[in-house]
Amino acid sequence: MHKTVFVWDDKYLDYSFPGDHPFKSLRESKAKKYMEERGFFHQMEVRRPDPPDENVLYSLHSRDYVEFVKLKSIEGEGLLDYGDTPAFKGVFESSLIRVMGSVTGIRLLSQGYEHAINIGGGLHHAQRSSASGFCVFNDVALAAKEGEKFFKRIAIVDVDGHHGDGTQALLYDDPNVLKVSLHMYHKGFFPGTGEVYEDGIGAGKGLTVNVPLPPGTGDDAYLYAFDEVVMPLLNRFGPEVIIIQEGGDSHFDDPLVELKLSTRGYLSIIRRIHNLAHERSSKILLLGGGGYNYDATARIWTVSVAELLAIPEEEVESLHDCCLTSTTSFTMDKVKEVVERVKKVHQI
Numbered sequence: 001m002h003k004t005v006f007v008w009d010d011k012y013l014d015y016s017f018p019g020d021h022p023f024k025s026l027r028e029s030k031a032k033k034y035m036e037e038r039g040f041f042h043q044m045e046v047r048r049p050d051p052p053d054e055n056v057l058y059s060l061h062s063r064d065y066v067e068f069v070k071l072k073s074i075e076g077e078g079l080l081d082y083g084d085t086p087a088f089k090g091v092f093e094s095s096l097i098r099v100m101g102s103v104t105g106i107r108l109l110s111q112g113y114e115h116a117i118n119i120g121g122g123l124h125h126a127q128r129s130s131a132s133g134f135c136v137f138n139d140v141a142l143a144a145k146e147g148e149k150f151f152k153r154i155a156i157v158d159v160d161g162h163h164g165d166g167t168q169a170l171l172y173d174d175p176n177v178l179k180v181s182l183h184m185y186h187k188g189f190f191p192g193t194g195e196v197y198e199d200g201i202g203a204g205k206g207l208t209v210n211v212p213l214p215p216g217t218g219d220d221a222y223l224y225a226f227d228e229v230v231m232p233l234l235n236r237f238g239p240e241v242i243i244i245q246e247g248g249d250s251h252f253d254d255p256l257v258e259l260k261l262s263t264r265g266y267l268s269i270i271r272r273i274h275n276l277a278h279e280r281s282s283k284i285l286l287l288g289g290g291g292y293n294y295d296a297t298a299r300i301w302t303v304s305v306a307e308l309l310a311i312p313e314e315e316v317e318s319l320h321d322c323c324l325t326s327t328t329s330f331t332m333d334k335v336k337e338v339v340e341r342v343k344k345v346h347q348i
């Protein structure tokens with residue numbers, strides 16, 4: 001059995017935007033329920049995040065911005081960015097606890113755990129001095145930064161339907177972190193970055209890898225890109241830790257993104273990384289992320305955790321979509337073209 005820890009605090013559920021805002025913590029509570037019903041918590045330890053420590057934020061966020069979030073957290077109204085991320089009462093505390101979950105996850109990996117899970121993490125759009133895309137603080141980049149205290153090489157694999165722009169910007173010149181993002185890329189689609197030529201700067205040149213996928217990309221084309229690009233890059237970089245940002249909005253039923261991954265496609269991705277991690281003695285930190293079909297996102301996270309726990313497939317079969325999805329030849333050709341461009345830029 002692989003020594004696995006699940007980091008959780010009920011306060012995660014407070015990070016949920018009011019009214020008809022699409023980001024709801026219902027995803028996390030549903031996933032936890034699916035895992036409880038199937039006895040997952042007999043097979044892994046559950047730990048609470050380390051006590052809130054706002055100093056963790058200052059490694060990548062500006063003091064002014066942190067102070068601004070604290071103020072808005074008391075006011076409980078207005079916006080934290082230019083439109084998508086509203087403030088609510090307690091937004092500072094509930095954001096910080098989710099950051100602490102990811103940071104605690106990587107600390108526990110340095111203390112002997114092989115896999116750590118924080119489905120409350122994955123808020124990859126937050127920037128140094130601004131919220132963005134429903135993300136207040138960037139726990140993905142902050143966890144990598146914390147991980148640098150213990151590990152030499154860390155990889156981030158971001159499979160959210162949107163580009164991991166905040167993570168990219170915060171770690172753009174970092175030579176110790178490989179940042180890979182696969183995402184939908186289309187005119188007018190949020191956040192508008194994540195083209196192939198964005199590949200890092202300074203000491204981080206070449207360590208940012210973007211795979212911009214066309215709408216309609218299904219499991220077959222996605223896994224093709226993953227095998228052609230992500231697996232060789234991970235093998236070449238040899239990370240001691242792989243952080244997975246597993247946003248559930250690449251799912252075919254997601255209302256905000258037009259990628260077409262199924263739960264089986266997601267599982268195939270996690271399985272590839274899991275196998276590689278054991279072959280190369282890397283550790284895994286699995287984080288959540290976006291996901292606006294709440295049930296699909298909860299199912300994705302549950303089958304992924306089952307993979308890390310080596311739980312027999314039958315036990316989660318009822319949570320799966322029927323089958324792998326396929327891509328039209330028109331879209332497949334576009335994906336192949338993107339893959340060739342990525343290979344060229346990164347000499348794969």
Ligand SMILES: [Zn+2]
Nearest residue numbers: 002115274308
């Ligand atoms: Zn394992």
Ligand SMILES: [Zn+2]
Nearest residue numbers: 160162249290
């Ligand atoms: Zn997303």
